[in-house]
Amino acid sequence: MTKDHSDPQQGLSTRSIHAGDLDDALGSPHTPLYDSSTFRFDSTQALLDVIDGRKPGYLYTRYGSNPTIRSLEEKLASLDGAEGALAFSSGMAAISSLLLAHGRRGIVCIGDAYGGTLELLTQQLPGLGLHAQLIDSAQIDRLAAILQAGTGLVYFETPTNPTLDIIDIRRVAAIAHAHGALVAVDNTFASCVNQRPLALGADLVMQSATKYLGGHSDLTAGVVAGSDANLAAIRPWRKNLGQAIAPDIAHRLSRSLATLVVRVERHNATAAAIAEMLSKHPKVARVYYPGLRGSPGHAVAAEQMSGFGGMVTFDVHGTADEAMRAVDALNLITLAPSLGGAESLITQPATTSHHDMDPAERRRRGITDSMIRLSVGLEDPSDLIRDLEQALSR
Ligand code: PLP
Secondary structure, three states, rough: EEEOOOOOOHHHHHHHOOOOEOOOOOOOOOOOOOOOOOOOOOOOHHHHHHHHOOOOOOEEEOOOHHHHHEEEEEHHHHHHHHOOOEEEEHHHHHHHHHHEEEEEEOOEEEEEOHHHHHHHHHHHHHHHHOOOOEEEEHHHHHHHHHHHOOOOOEEEOOOOOOOOOOOHHHHHHHHHHOOEEEEEEOOHHHHHHOOOHHHHHHOOOEEOOOOOOOOOOOOOOEEEEEEHHHHHHHHHHHHHHEEOOHHHHHHHHHHHHOOOOHHHHHHHHHHHHHHEEEEEEHHEEEEEOOOOOOOOOHHHHHOOOOOOOOOOEEOOOHHHHHHHHHOOOOOHHHHHHHOOOOOEEEEEEHHOOOOOOOHHHHOOOOOOOOEEEEEOOOOHHHHHHHHHHHHHHH
């Protein structure tokens, strides 16, 4: 059973280390890895007591009923300030179960979303009778009218990918709740260190744990947190689609969470320094970073985020090819389509995440051909700045 580390007075670092830890009989200071797929019972009555919920216990790992997974979920719930959390085998597993469980009355997706999410919303879910309407982040005024039709779920990311637009979580939650809709936020870019959507009025929050929570580009996982009632609808989808996180990944993720706060604070600080440097660089046309005072989302970001995150996007003067040459000239920063790792990763959205999008639609969304998205890692800031400067000077 887990120790009671749910003291809300404790800070995030303390909870990221101790919340959800098992009271291990052999004295392990953290929850050990239980890789068992099933758990033995002394009698049929004891088995039924667990199945029927009369007694606590563990049953079958695919159900998420496993000590290592439960311990991770208590930690994740504590970090999000939630009643509970469900851990998944990927961020997309978390998103798909969330949308399947809560999207029956229709979904409104605000602003840019991760490509996989958009594909699910526009290509796969409509075939199952779940319909989504996509609106721009500048069109929140339209939300109330759209929700009149009885739509059940409002879904969005903030900051968004790749232009780091900021969506006002409190404002959207007020409109959605006035119309009886739930609000789910993909908090992957900010992470639960920089932003707590549930405290701002959201009903559900998800993160691709592949990014900042895992933090080392060495695991794939996802999490949804919220009230027990809202998670109860998601749980059977996770169980029967077989999407629960594997125990060894849960164990590795718990280990990563112990350093989450110090990592994210460093990501924030280095990203702010790089955004400043880029905003003064003659080869850079525009910098997108919510921490910059002049940035369009700065005021709302300063209200709803406690740090501005480790993602910096910028446009270079010139063509897509010139941007590609700058990316290819980097020595230290790695060209790879992910984010949130210890190593700095860079991509050009037009050639990766938004490659398959119609160029006119890309332009409409403000995604330029010369746009570069940087996930600022944990290297020494001076080394990253030197690498960017030498690549931009080519
Ligand atoms: N949400 C966001 C914002 C993402 O960037 C990603 C992946 O890049 C996902 C969700 C999907 O996560 P995963 O790759 O862990 O399935």
